[in-house]
Amino acid sequence: MGISVEQATELDGGNQNHVVRVRGGRRDVVVRFAKDDTRMLVDPFDVEAWCLTATAEAGIHTSPLVARGTADGLSYLVVGHLPGTVAAANDLHAWREIGRIAAALAEVDVATAPDAFFTRFGRNPAEAWDAHLGYNFAALEGDDPLVDFGIYREPDRSKLRNVLASLRARRLSQGLVHGDLSTRNLLVNERYAVVDWGSAHSGPTCWGDLDQINRWRLLGDPESPVSEAAWSSALGGAGLTDAQAAPVLAELAVLHALDVVRWSYTSRPDRLDELVHRSARLLRVLGLTS
Template sequence: MNEADRVKLIAASSGISVRTVTMLPGGNENFVARVQGETHDVVVRFARDPSQMVDPFDFELWALEAAAEVGIHTSAVVARGRAADTSYLVVEYIAGTTASPDDLEAWHAIGTSLRALSTVDTATAPSTLFSRFGRDLDAAWRAHVSYNLAMLTDEDPLIQLGVYRRSDQGTIRAMLSSQLDRALPQGLIHGDLSTRNVVAGARYAVIDWGAAHAGPVPWGDLDVLHRWHVMESRQSPVSAAAWAEVLCGAGIDPETARPVLWELAVLGALDVVRWAREQRPDRLDELRESSRRVIDRMLMARDA
């Protein structure tokens, strides 16, 4: 059964008549399609791998509903279930166009969405939203930081891999220790909140919650945007003006944000390489190089 036929099967099981099916760009985990019918205009998301043990839409469904509850404009859930042993999620299609990276109002809207997202209560979130360190988010974050601190030894393999210089280990240790002292608030992170996941229509809407997870708010999402901005990402451009609008919308003072974001970027760069060594050795070369560049840039900014 090809992807379009599977979409039609899912639509039929959800009581949706199908006039047209348009496959949309998806991620590594899911196929995505727009389905238009006589009475419906929806987006169907379904797993690329029907055999996976963890249902990919448990946390996405919860995140959609949680975001809507705090006033973020996003897709309403239409249906949720399984068809032909494939997990799926059907949400309303939001009319409009993908926001441009040059749309400063969209970036401001992203900032205000991050402020709202910081108020989400994760008490009822499914277990798939949380890390291996558990549901107590404050304790889990401390455990995450402490794990990476404990790995900063003379024998740290990341030194041999060239991820950071031995002479910088003391500075990196101080930066991660500072994270333990900050006690950042914890909650729901979108995970990919750039203009490509914002629809510009009657009002700005945030879509695609497939990368949602728990962590420091709004700092987890700000960390991603900050790295794209500082590293001058071509795939996800965030200009200086765009970054200023995000911080303004989020109500974050730029001077206060800088050291927090330097620390988060270094922490993330270290952690992703350790993950690759253990779980995805096929990505090790790619991630150690990108992490090396991030750490160098953040240490340079810190010392400037």
């Protein structure tokens, strides 16, 4: 990587990657590389590197990209270290900034994003979103395994189909979704900086990020606490009222509850029990199942 090392310190917060601050010479950088050996060659940080450049060009304060590549078969990403502290979960100013960032992501042009940024339904975001909704709508027919899993009962099926039909009719604007927009990924110094683009993907913007924050709030996620005051601040930062946001976010939450279990069933059976429990609970909280 061409970086002299005088001091290296592993930082907290990396779920998928080692996150190491390296200082030496005039350099002060953060190096990220996969914890799981199976991700070393298949996940070369293309999406994160693109996000760092594209968002900076759009005026969003984030870590400067230094380098990306492989060494001895190990994929790595190097970014400039940003001074500051992680925002507190009860910092309402930080939550307002999170809402503002979510809205600002809509201004990022995703045309040059790498293929891994997009879903399996293709590089055209609008067409891919419609196909994604169509897939989940069609899956609510016939012998749906989600009934056997207890996600919903037969009498609930028509209600869920109506929700997805309403969501499909909204034609939400598509673009960049951060995927983990929370106070733990917001640094506070002279100004706020958003970091960690490892979950970034194509989707409805700003709605995709607000949807995740809303689900954390509805389920009382202990790892991502969102108070009612924090939620109100985030909506305000995005330029939305609860009356404007609530119908859209309720529909997006239903889509997530159904889709994530279908994904786990086919791709990650090791997480199926966890996600079945969470999705069933979410649909009950939303009042769509008993």
